[in-house]
Structures are given as structure tokens and as C-alpha cells.
Amino acid sequence: MASQMKAPPSSRRQIVDVPNNYKHLVERLSPGGRYIDAQTDDDSPWVPFGDNAAIKHLAFDVRQNQYSNILWVKGPGTIGTHLHRGTVTMVTLEGSVRYLEYDWVGTPGGLILETPGESHTLVTDHPEGCKLFGWMQGPIEFYDEDANFVESVDVWWFINHYETHCREHGLTPNPKLYL
Template identity: 50%
Template sequence: MSKQELITKLPPEPHEAMINRFGKEGAFIPGNDKNNPWVPFGDMAAIKHLAFDVRNNSAANILWVKGGGMIGTHKHRGVVSAVTLEGSWGYHEYDWVARPGDFVYELPGTAHTLYSDDPNGMKALFWLNGAIEFYDENANFDFTADVFWFIDHYVSYCEANDIEINKDMFI
């Protein structure tokens, strides 16, 4: 039996009519740079946005920190998880360095300063839940990045650069 035949023989969900009428099955988000740009984040980093879930205040993205770059000190108000894709990175406050394939999770209330001294930089896939509070070099509050900040970051860049907004990113 083929996979498609198996799927059609599965018993229906109790609310299948409503799911079929209003639900979203999922989406494909292309990773190419033309349709899904790297949006600058400071001088030494960029973000490739992948998904925005306003119901849960969560977002998925790939963070690229160029060699010798750093992301300012920040505090998480929700759980964050990451998988390193390329290069290496760490937090100045911890004694580990993440390399390709490594998994990192961060709990609410943790604060740290991300860096990459890898000459090729780093890229990591992040799933962010809740707000992230950023602070300047004197520990003064700078700004909050939540799902709405990430949406504005993406949409503003696309509009300014005449790039079509991928509505499939919005869960």
C-alpha cells in the first residue's frame, strides 16, 4: 500500500470538517536568499525569518553572526532552543562552545551575550518563545524583541526592498 493510500484510509478526526474548512495544513518556507532574505541585525549579524506565531508569541529563524561578531546582552522571558548549522558560537557567560549539530536550550530568566569568534561566523536555527529583552553595554534596557518585533523586522525590510512578503510564515 502506498503512503497516499494509507493516509486516505486513516479514520477521520472528530472535527475534520472544521479543520478542512478553516485549518492550515502547514507551509513550505523556501530557504533561498532571493525569496527569503537575510535581514540585517546590527553591523555583524542577520536574521533569516522562518515563522511567526502570534498566538504563542514565538518565532523561528536562522541567526547568522559573522566572524568576530556579537549579539548584545539579552534576557529571555520564554524558552528558546537552537541547533547550530554552521560555524561555532557561545555565550561569554558560559564555558561551552556550540558547533554544527549541537543543541542548546535556554530557560526563562537567563541572560547572556552571544558571540562568534569563528572566522567564518556561525548560523543557528532558533525557535524563540516569549520576549527577549536587550540591554546596552551599561546594562540599561534597550528594546524588547517579541514575535511582533520579528514580524516588523521582516515586513519592514521586505517592503523597503520590494520583496514579496511570504504569508505562509504567519502561523
């Protein structure tokens, strides 16, 4: 007979000191949890990404070549053909998005999973464009319309993108974005 899973107890709101033999190491070495406000520019500004798009950087993890951001395509448009060398997980926040290579359309709340080795061309036909939350790992290679390699972007490219924008606009890079 299968047992039915139950939710953990939650009758009181209190901090519980959970036993952890390595708590001293966690306290010394972990970057700790954090909150990044994605609704305002307080923690991270919108950084232009081409003529019709911008990126709000949310996290940079140089140890795992991972980065998180919100991509905003401001109206109908395209983000060029690219090849993923790592895994990408995205959620459509606003508008709609599709890839020329697939027959589905991502709408708000929808999950998009991309695996290493796939290439595709991101398009939004929505009059107001789209916003996509993404958590990405590894490099992304961009190609032109003739399949010529143009640029490889990874965690270091995204850090440079963010920090260059901050320097040019007199902003201090937010240390909370670096894991």
C-alpha cells in the same frame, strides 16, 4: 517483561485517510503544513540585524508569541546581552557559538536550550561566524554594557523587522511565514 517498540508499518507509499471526527474543523481553521526554503532567498530574504549579522525569518505565530529564524553572524562578533522571557531552542548550523556566561561551545548539529529568566551574551570567535536555527517563544530584552534596558523584541518586533525590509526592497511579504 518490557515490550520492544517497533516502527510503524511502512511498506507502501500512499496517503491513508485517517479517521478524524474533526477533520472538517481542521480543514477550515488550520493554517496547514508548509515548507519554507531556508537555503535560498525565494521564501525569505536575509534581513540585516546590526552591522555583522542578518536574520532569515522562517515563521511568525502571533497567537503564541513564537517566531523562528536563522541568525547569521557573518564573522567573529557579538550579539548583545539579552534576557529571555520565554523558551529558546536553537541548533548550530555552521561555525561555532558560545555565551560569555557559560563554558561550552556550540558546534554544527549541537542543540542549545535557553530557559526563561536567563541572560547571556552570544559570541562567535569562528573566522566565518555562525548560523543558528532558532525557535523562540516570548520576548527577549536587550541591555547595554551598563545593564540599561535598550529594546524588547517579540513576534511583533520580528514581523516589523521582516515587513519593513520587504517594503524598503520592493518585496512582497510571504504569507507562508505567518502561522
